[in-house]
Amino acid sequence: MAADTNVPPGVVKAREALKDVPHEPGAKKKDPILVADKVVRRFGGLTAVQVDHIEIQRGAITALIGPNGAGKTTFFNLLTGFDKPNEGNWNFNGSPLAGVPPHKVARKGMVRTFQLTKALSRLSVIDNMRLGATGQKGESFWQGLIPALWQGQEKEITERADELLVRFKLDAKREDFAGSLSGGQRKLLEMARALMVQPDMVMLDEPMAGVNPALTQSLLGHVKSLREDGMTVLFVEHDMDMVRDISDWVIVMGQGQVIAEGTPDTVMADPRVIDAYLGAHHDGTAHDSAEVAAEVAAEAEGGKSDE
Numbered sequence: 001m002a003a004d005t006n007v008p009p010g011v012v013k014a015r016e017a018l019k020d021v022p023h024e025p026g027a028k029k030k031d032p033i034l035v036a037d038k039v040v041r042r043f044g045g046l047t048a049v050q051v052d053h054i055e056i057q058r059g060a061i062t063a064l065i066g067p068n069g070a071g072k073t074t075f076f077n078l079l080t081g082f083d084k085p086n087e088g089n090w091n092f093n094g095s096p097l098a099g100v101p102p103h104k105v106a107r108k109g110m111v112r113t114f115q116l117t118k119a120l121s122r123l124s125v126i127d128n129m130r131l132g133a134t135g136q137k138g139e140s141f142w143q144g145l146i147p148a149l150w151q152g153q154e155k156e157i158t159e160r161a162d163e164l165l166v167r168f169k170l171d172a173k174r175e176d177f178a179g180s181l182s183g184g185q186r187k188l189l190e191m192a193r194a195l196m197v198q199p200d201m202v203m204l205d206e207p208m209a210g211v212n213p214a215l216t217q218s219l220l221g222h223v224k225s226l227r228e229d230g231m232t233v234l235f236v237e238h239d240m241d242m243v244r245d246i247s248d249w250v251i252v253m254g255q256g257q258v259i260a261e262g263t264p265d266t267v268m269a270d271p272r273v274i275d276a277y278l279g280a281h282h283d284g285t286a287h288d289s290a291e292v293a294a295e296v297a298a299e300a301e302g303g304k305s306d307e
């Protein structure tokens with residue numbers, strides 16, 4: 001069979017790496033960049049995360065989906081050092097990361113995006129980018145500590161920031177307050193900021209939330225370009241169109257656990273996944289599967305306008 005010359009090399013590589021991976025929770029990958037075991041996070045009596053085993057394929061785009069309250073954000077926070085687990089271990093690029101603080105996690109090459117907070121909104125776009133070079137979320141950290149960290153590398157950091165602003169078409173907004181950007185431009189800034197540390201893996205928290213349709217394609221294009229640049233992407237998203245469009249692999253969480261894994265089409269047709277969404281949102285009345293699938297799709301659509 002002739003190779004499809006229109007498929008970008010990053011996509012071919014990711015598909016090849018995942019083609020024989022079984023579609024089951026905790027499936028082993030050919031070349032995992034991240035491997036986590038027995039990660040548990042409890043809040044009082046509630047077990048928010050209880051992930052037995054998870055592997056993320058290097059160079060692929062993996063979506064982490066699941067109904068509200070499934071534990072996706074908590075799991076992201078644990079992996080990136082912003083929260084501490086009750087139990088569990090994980091390795092990134094072969095080095096253990098449990099207990100490592102966020103800025104060190106970022107320097108090891110794993111970085112997550114953050115929604116722009118109030119403090120960050122009051123900084124200019126270029127200052128947000130410079131702050132991204134520390135792998136820090138910002139907040140109280142930026143005031144005192146940053147200038148010291150910048151000494152000697154300020155020029156290099158600013159040059160990289162400016163290059164990224166051009167790539168993400170935010171250069172005209174360089175001096176504007178980040179708070180003045182539109183929803184979509186904020187998402188672009190969040191992504192550009194994360195790239196300041198030159199990561200191997202980027203974790204995106206709801207990259208499409210609040211994005212106007214005019215910027216949707218541009219955002220999707222930027223996420224796909226990360227894969228073409230050899231980066232691994234793990235993202236949490238409720239927008240099922242986006243999940244279907246850009247993911248090589250989908251991992252589904254339900255009640256803190258991984259309940260399904262596979263390619264987007266397999267996962268979205270999986271009765272366990274449909275049940276998990278219905279269990280979280282509906283009264284449990286029996287439906288036939290076509291009706292249920294339509295409801296899940298409608299919920300995903302509705303979820304978008306709620307954000």
Ligand SMILES: Nc1ncnc2c1ncn2[C@@H]1O[C@H](COP(=O)(O)OP(=O)(O)OP(=O)(O)O)[C@@H](O)[C@H]1O
Nearest residue numbers: 043046047048066067068069070071072073074075
């Ligand atoms: N700091 C906290 N204190 C107490 N409970 C928490 C805390 N953070 C999360 N939880 C609870 O843990 C569970 C998992 O929440 P989490 O936000 O991780 O889910 P999610 O899958 O990201 O949901 P969503 O899609 O709505 O963002 C929820 O029941 C939530 O109420």
